[in-house]
Amino acid sequence: MHPVGAYARVSEDKALKANAADWREIGEQVAEQFKDMDEVAAELGVTITRRYNDNNTPASNPHITRKDFEQALVDLENGTIRGLLFYHADRLVRQEYDAARINRLFQLNPKYVGRAVAGGTDLSTQEGRSMLTIQATMGGMEVYNTKRRVARKNKGLAERGHMHGAPRPFGWDEDRKTLHATEAEVLRKAVLAIPGGLTVGEVRKQWIDLGYEPTRNKKNTGTQALQHSTVEARLVNPRICGYRTYLPQSERRDSKKPWMPDFVVYKDGKPVMGDWEAIVSPEEWQACVATIEERKTARSEGRAAHTTSAKYLLSGIARCGKCSFPLMSNQYSKGTTSYERYGYRYACLTTLGGCGGVTRVGPPMEELVEEAFLLEVRRSLGMVVKEEDVDETKHDVRLAEIDQEIEEVNERRRAKRISMGTALDMIEELEGERDELNRQRRQLVAAKVRRQNASPSLLEEWKGYTVSQKKARLRESVRAVMVHPAGRGRKFDPSLIELVWVEDEQ
Numbered sequence: 001m002h003p004v005g006a007y008a009r010v011s012e013d014k015a016l017k018a019n020a021a022d023w024r025e026i027g028e029q030v031a032e033q034f035k036d037m038d039e040v041a042a043e044l045g046v047t048i049t050r051r052y053n054d055n056n057t058p059a060s061n062p063h064i065t066r067k068d069f070e071q072a073l074v075d076l077e078n079g080t081i082r083g084l085l086f087y088h089a090d091r092l093v094r095q096e097y098d099a100a101r102i103n104r105l106f107q108l109n110p111k112y113v114g115r116a117v118a119g120g121t122d123l124s125t126q127e128g129r130s131m132l133t134i135q136a137t138m139g140g141m142e143v144y145n146t147k148r149r150v151a152r153k154n155k156g157l158a159e160r161g162h163m164h165g166a167p168r169p170f171g172w173d174e175d176r177k178t179l180h181a182t183e184a185e186v187l188r189k190a191v192l193a194i195p196g197g198l199t200v201g202e203v204r205k206q207w208i209d210l211g212y213e214p215t216r217n218k219k220n221t222g223t224q225a226l227q228h229s230t231v232e233a234r235l236v237n238p239r240i241c242g243y244r245t246y247l248p249q250s251e252r253r254d255s256k257k258p259w260m261p262d263f264v265v266y267k268d269g270k271p272v273m274g275d276w277e278a279i280v281s282p283e284e285w286q287a288c289v290a291t292i293e294e295r296k297t298a299r300s301e302g303r304a305a306h307t308t309s310a311k312y313l314l315s316g317i318a319r320c321g322k323c324s325f326p327l328m329s330n331q332y333s334k335g336t337t338s339y340e341r342y343g344y345r346y347a348c349l350t351t352l353g354g355c356g357g358v359t360r361v362g363p364p365m366e367e368l369v370e371e372a373f374l375l376e377v378r379r380s381l382g383m384v385v386k387e388e389d390v391d392e393t394k395h396d397v398r399l400a401e402i403d404q405e406i407e408e409v410n411e412r413r414r415a416k417r418i419s420m421g422t423a424l425d426m427i428e429e430l431e432g433e434r435d436e437l438n439r440q441r442r443q444l445v446a447a448k449v450r451r452q453n454a455s456p457s458l459l460e461e462w463k464g465y466t467v468s469q470k471k472a473r474l475r476e477s478v479r480a481v482m483v484h485p486a487g488r489g490r491k492f493d494p495s496l497i498e499l500v501w502v503e504d505e506q
């Protein structure tokens with residue numbers, strides 16, 4: 001048996017501070033840290049014989065003595081424990097002096113086990129001890145890039161950081177490895193449908209209709225509806241295609257939901273795979289992520305009207321045949337026959353800057369466009385499917401190089417040829433480039449998957465599509481629908497509707 005201590009700490013126990021308005025229980029955060037350490041102990045084959053608990057105690061204030069930390073030093077010194085587990089280096093030390101005292105004990109006792117659950121700290125190595133000193137020296141300053149780098153080496157523990165204290169992930173059973181009988185299929189369907197035009201908002205509606213609620217701890221009664229951000233986080237989670245992620249402590253403190261595709265763990269330029277069952281393939285996941293990213297960009301650039309107006313099929317597509325202004329959907333006045341029969345029309349509105357010269361009943365126009373589009377799909381299916389020339393692997397060489405360069409920077413830093421600050425600058429820049437290349441790679445895969453999806457199944461599935469799914473498909477082939485003026489009160493005339501097809505650029 002190898003006896004070790006387990007050290008847990010939070011600077012401020014939020015439950016102690018708040019008058020129980022917070023959902024946490026007193027000591028809940030340290031309890032979570034201990035739970036994670038139990039798992040690590042089992043993995044390392046050591047036995048936790050003593051627990052040190054500095055709940056609600058800051059480590060960066062030299063005037064505050066941490067009682068249990070001091071006790072752990074004594075026990076390490078006299079051999080009562082022969083090692084120490086802790087959640088993260090910043091839980092253990094925040095001051096250079098404390099790091100030096102810890103390091104001394106591990107240097108004197110090379111057999112001692114000193115490991116962090118997250119962040120990869122290993123005090124049995126010289127590098128691990130140097131890192132502890134650096135982290136403590138930098139104090140409150142975030143060195144998460146270094147942490148991330150170190151964490152990548154420690155891939156066995158990487159995912160744990162992310163799952164810390166969290167309920168089981170949507171789509172998997174309690175063991176976090178086996179697929180959940182129904183959730184996995186629900187999630188898979190949604191991920192596959194996103195590149196084809198299904199929106200996160202529509203997925204959210206479908207899931208709420210299916211009775212899904214946010215996964216919460218038992219105190220939450222579940223009356224709160226699923227949030228948009230929760231649904232999106234599930235759809236873009238790298239875990240669903242088997243990729244491991246690691247979220248640095250600094251990011252976890254942020255109240256905003258992190259964009260998890262940026263936190264995939266890489267080794268030699270390739271994502272590290274977890275040991276759980278995947279729900280979709282990496283290509284399918286990438287296509288989903290790229291589509292959501294594109295829509296977000298479009299929205300932030302003010303191009304939202306086209307993609308988010310999911311209620312009417314032709315809004316953003318139909319244009320006035322007289323002045324080319326986009327037609328807006330517009331309800332007939334209640335009580336009129338037109339309202340009873342059609343509900344709404346498309347109109348060139350003078351209030352928005354149009355000429356006001358064109359209006360057309362909505363549903364018949366939509367039917368006509370749908371028919372013309374489906375006819376075109378049938379026609380194109382008769383042709384030989386073109387071999388794809390989209391090459392999503394074109395950045396792979398550079399991605400592998402980047403990993404190599406990061407390693408070289410680390411070596412130069414270790415050899416003291418460059419400063420820690422310079423190293424961090426260089427690493428951050430390389431990581432930025434890698435994130436960008438991965439984003440581009442996802443877009444290429446998305447383009448490929450979208451093309452492949454334009455298959456006979458489209459004809460079968462069309463009726464079951466939501467308006468935005470139809471719209472997305474339509475936009476791939478139809479550039480605009482020109483609506484030419486007709487005399488007042490004239491019957492709907494199909495010949496006045498002109499479809500402008502997207503020209504094939506290839």
Ligand SMILES: [Zn+2]
Nearest residue numbers: 320323348355
């Ligand atoms: Zn007009």
